[in-house]
Amino acid sequence: MARKRRNDWELDDEPEAEAPPPVPCWLCGRPTGSEIVWHHPIPKSRGGKETVPMHPICQKTIITHFTNSQLERFGMNVQGLLDDETIAKFVAWVAKKEPDFNAPITRKKR
Incomplete structure (x- = not known):
């Protein structure tokens, strides 16, 4: 069995590195x-490659409310999504919640 060097015991005294600041939701x-969900604003089925960080509840809301073809038209333009009345109400409501908040999402009325 290998012997431990003195330096191995001294590593515990070093201060831990600070965690990076949390990434904002797209x-x-x-x-x-x-929990961070990496969402494809342009769906992969429509050729989307870029991903953006989101809360799970925010991603569920977008996926529930829009079809893949609608999401493809919006692309990386988050303002287009926020202009939708339902999404604007959701964002105003969720703004008061903590980052790890999660709740069931209601389906879009068709």
């Missing part, structure tokens, strides 16, 4: 919590 702008 839709609502709030800091993300412990």
